Amino acid sequence: LQNIMMTRFALFREDVRDLTELTVGRSDSYLIVNTLKLGFIVTIYYNFDRTDGGEDDRTFSEDQVNALFTMTLLTSFFWFLVSIWMIMHAKVVAQSLSTKMLLQTMRIPFPSTTDIIHSVKNAEQFETDLEQAFRFPVLSDLFRPARRAEQESSVIRQPTGISSSTNGISPFHRQQSGPVNSQGQAEANLETGVQSFSISVLDLLYGGAFRGTAKEELETMQGREPHLKLFRLIRSQWSAYDLYGQIAMQIGSAQLLSGLAYFSLYYLRDISNDQGFRVPVSGWFAFAFLELTAWWSLVLDVSLGLGGHLLLALLMLGSPMCLFFHSGASYFHVGDEILPILFAVQASWVLLLCWASVTCPGRWPRLWKASQYVDVLHREDCPYEDTDDVPRSHRRSSFFQSGNLESDSSDVSSSEFGEPASSFADAQFAATPLLDSLDAVLQLKLPRKLELKLARVRKHLYAAARTAGAFRAGVLSFRPVVVDGFWLKLDGFRGMGDAWVDPSRGNGSSHERGERTEVTVEDLCQAAEKMAETLWKSANTWTTSDMQHLAEYGGEPVHGISDFVGQFHKDGALFVGGRRYYLGGVVITTILWIAALVWSFSVGRTVIHAGALHKPAAPLRVLQTVQGTPANTTHNNNNKNKNNNNNNEAAVGSPLKIELSLPWLAPVALGCDGGDQIVLADTAAGAFVGSLSNSSKGWLGPFSACGDADTAASDFGPGGQLWMACPDSLRPASSAEQWAGGPSRESGRTSVISGIQALALDPLPLTGTPLGGLALRHGKLVGLSQSLGLKGEWKMLGTMSVPSGLEATAVALYAGRGLILDAGGSVFELDTASGQWLGPWSMPTGFTWQGICALPPAQSPNQSAGGWLALGRPVAAMETQLGQRAPRAQLWRFGRPVDKPLEL
Known part of the structure; x- marks a missing residue:
């Protein structure tokens, strides 16, 4: 043993x-x-x-x-x-x-010295009892079935655990509980097997049928092993x-x-x-x-x-x-x-x-x-919180002072009499027969909505019964409980009459039509929900009975879950922190x-507000013909502009008397600051800065930021900062402080934007819009934006849509007004605030126009709105016609009449 x-x-x-x-x-x-x-x-x-040069600049x-x-x-x-x-x-x-649970509460209960001494006394008494010492084995009880039934009943009811030496109770001296049934009932059980206990459905739903016997058998019929319950509660x-x-x-x-x-x-x-x-x-x-x-x-x-x-x-x-x-x-x-x-x-x-x-x-x-x-043992819909542990309401010293440990499981039940399954004892016994009754009801042909409701209630009760160990308690019971047949009232459902339900013999069994035991679906659901609530509450509460049964494992008693885990946290349960x-x-x-x-x-x-970005170009609006003739009307055989037809207007312009004193200078791009300064970009030499009003000052430069690489374009940004387009990036000029009379300028950050062919930065950007520049990159018109501060780097906003057939070669931008120069010598205008395109306007033929720069109204011819500077190179035919060698490059000023407002 x-x-x-x-x-x-x-x-x-x-x-x-x-x-x-x-x-x-x-x-x-x-x-x-x-x-x-x-x-x-x-x-x-x-x-x-680390040695990788990095990616090219990214688009939006x-x-x-x-x-x-x-x-x-x-x-x-x-x-x-x-x-x-x-x-x-x-x-x-x-x-x-x-580890704490194994070391403190679950020790193997070896018999103590007291237990051994008590066992010796029992053997000594057996040796002095002649009737027991000289009895015939087996044959002595053959003709005494009642006594044998009583002994077998007592053995079944004998608790299986042995106590710890801490409480002084020997497992060999526990008092055996007497049988619940009478001697005649025991003989009947011996001859015919275990007899069932029959109750009405009303007693099942509203309790009372199991009182008086439940508390006596509750200790023997412990539903869940205490160590499993303790582990489940501390697992939270x-x-x-x-x-x-x-x-x-x-x-x-x-x-x-x-x-x-x-x-x-x-x-x-x-x-x-x-x-x-x-x-x-x-x-x-x-x-x-x-x-x-x-x-x-x-x-x-x-x-x-x-x-x-x-x-x-x-x-x-x-x-x-x-x-x-x-x-x-x-x-x-x-x-x-x-x-x-x-x-x-x-x-x-x-x-x-x-x-x-x-x-x-x-x-x-x-x-x-x-x-x-x-x-893994049952369905868990919610975490277990630390409830009011029943043993904590008692004096802890009573556990060691009293040898008669009574179960306090009634503390977890409701004290109100007459409620459905109001006590834990009733719920333990009634769970299985109520589940049988719900199964019998679900076998009927019910409306879908009602069937789902009953199935949900049964599922919840089943999970609660498994958690509380009600199925194990039912198996340990002497008499299985069966429910008498009853009538299920279905008057509230269309086409449905009362249905006979018999959980024990089947719904098709015979029944008396005299006395009617009637229940409603609402009664069954309410009783099942109340019973499940009672079982859940009991399963999640550490009771005195649990403490006593766990103490029989040979370890220390556990007075409460909060006390057991209290050393590991201060406030609240740890699962709340999770x-x-x-x-x-x-x-x-x-x-x-x-x-x-x-x-x-x-x-x-930002991209959408930049105007015409990622949108189809608006239809071109042609203004009225400007009175006047261009400075030179020689036909250009190399006109590539598909939009430059007879409807295009002619822009009025005149060459500027600015001498390019550097005969080896071959400018490819033009830029200006919206005031007096202009910048010419040479591919090999770099950038040169000059003055429109005082050409005698000469040219400052060269300014370089690309090292040995070619300079594609250059322009003035906000604050007069000079930026230069290199093959792999957009960089600030390295020697901007050498400008005579210019303000002190600091170099900005290099912007990784490669492939720039033409550049136009807005020296006076509009407020409320991030667009600060335009550029031609790989033949596409893109928008640029500068981060906060004058030294901020430039980033691309995205690719802009242009009118069909436009083959841009140069760009300009001032105060949100963009100008795009076509390869055929025509100029288009873009209002970046609204995304509206205007033009085109034809410039004089006989030139290869390479650069353009937007002028403010005060510097335009006749103070016209929308004037610009243009950098052009005469073609060979013009040089022959004039009979003398013209300069390699010329600056022209163009404007429009002031009496014709822009159509935005």
Whole structure:
């Protein structure tokens, strides 16, 4: 017997180790996987070579996609890090509490010296009892069935645990409880088997049928083993960290796959295509595979219906659809204004997953399937909170002073008489027969709505009964309880009459139609809900009976869950901290994504507000013919402008008497500051600055910022800062302080914008608009924006749409008014505030016009609005006609009459 008892308690200790391993074992795997994924993200995101020159400057659409996969990968990194922290915390708490439980409360109860002495006395008394010493084995009780039944009944009722030496009660001297049934009933049980106990459905629903016997048998019929109940209650100290750590890992995995999808889309794009963000077919295949994999991983992890999965798929695939429409902008007639929607759609499903896991206190996030595996023994819908432990209401010294330990399980029940299953004892006995009654009712043909209601109530009662151990208590009972048949009233349902329900013999059994025992569906549901509430309350409360039964394991008594775990925390249960920790992570994620959304939409508004950016060009509006003739009307055979027809106006202009005193100077670009200074850019020599009003000052320069590389263009920015377009970047001039009479200027930051062919910076930018410059890059007109401060670097806003057939060679910008010079010698005007195009105006033929500069009204001819300077080179035919060699390059001033306002 002692070996059996030792083996039994050794198995109890093994139970605790197995249950702890569910957390500790899988946490080891989670930590390894999360650490590898963190390293993978770092390797991908920071994979660069120090000697690498870096990427070319990015367009607006490329910036949007780059920021999108950056945010997605960083979100994944954050949640993997949170998962590691929470899982490590859960592992430490689980190991600590399980070790404390094994060492303090679950010791193998070896017999004490007192127990051995008592056993010797029992053997001595047996030797002095002649009747027992010389009895015939087996045959002595053959003709005494009643006594044998009583002895067997007593053996069945004998508790299986042995006490600790702490309470002084020997397991060999426990008083055996007498039989509940009479001697005749015991004989009947012996001859015919166990006889069932029949009650009416009203006694079942409203209690009272089991009082008087339930308390006597409750100690023997302990529903749940006390060590399992104690473990389940202390598991609340780490279960939230374990669960939310798994949820964080699953969110991070989905974000990692989605981030890799956008990462592959960005790095497989067609870099040589300047028409926008273009991705080859291979890039779309890689993106689709990774994004569908991310969605499929969530299908396996979240518990949603068909509609929920379709909504999740729609949100996850919404961003790629927006990007696909943008890549086919010329076909779908969409522009860069659709790109900020990428952030909105991507952020929607990310934040939806995060916030859907934030539940009210006392509830698990049922959205995630991981919540179904918190407790492997039964379904757990909510975490167990520290309730008022019954033993704490008693004096702790009474546990050691009193040898008669009475059960206090009645303390957890309601004191009101007449309520459905008002006591825990009634609920323990009545759970199984009430479930049988509900099963019999569900076999009827009921309306769908009513059937779902009954099924939900039965499911809740079944989970509560399993948790409280009511099924085990029913098995240990002497007499199985069966419910008599009853009438179920269904008068309130159309076409339904009263139905006969017999849980024990079946609904089709015969019945008397005289006395009617009637109940309603509402009565059954109310009784089941009340009974489930009582069972849940008892299962989640540490009672004096639990303390007494656990003390028989040979360890210290546990007076309360809060006392047991109190050394590990100060205020509140640890599981509350786990939920709040996850909530803090969700708040951080939300703030970061909102900031990214604000940035995306602000940049998007910047691009759209720049006028005509990413929009089809507005129809050209032709002004009335300007009176006058150009300075030279020689026909230009090299006119390439398709819009330069007979309807084009002729711009009135005259050459400036500015001598280019450097005969070797071959300027290719012109710029001005809107005042008196102009700058000429030479490809090889650099930039030279001169004065319009006082040409005797000569030319200052050369100014250089490109080193040995060629200078493509140069212009004055805000504050008079001189910027030069180099092959790989836009740089400030290195010797700007040498200008005579100029203000003290500091060099700005180098802007990585390559491939600039022509440059125009606005010396007087409009307020409220980020557009600060125009440039020709790879033959495309792009908008430029300068960061805050005069030394701020320049960035591209995006590609601008131009009138069809326009082949731009030079640009100018002043106070938001842009001028674009066509290869055929025509000038177009763009109002950047409204996006309206005007023109074209034809300039004199016989010249190859290379540069243009916008003038303020005060410096235009006759103070006309919209004047400009132009840099032209005479063609060979003109030199022959004039009979003398003309200068290699000339500056012309053009204007329009002031009585004709601009049509905006």
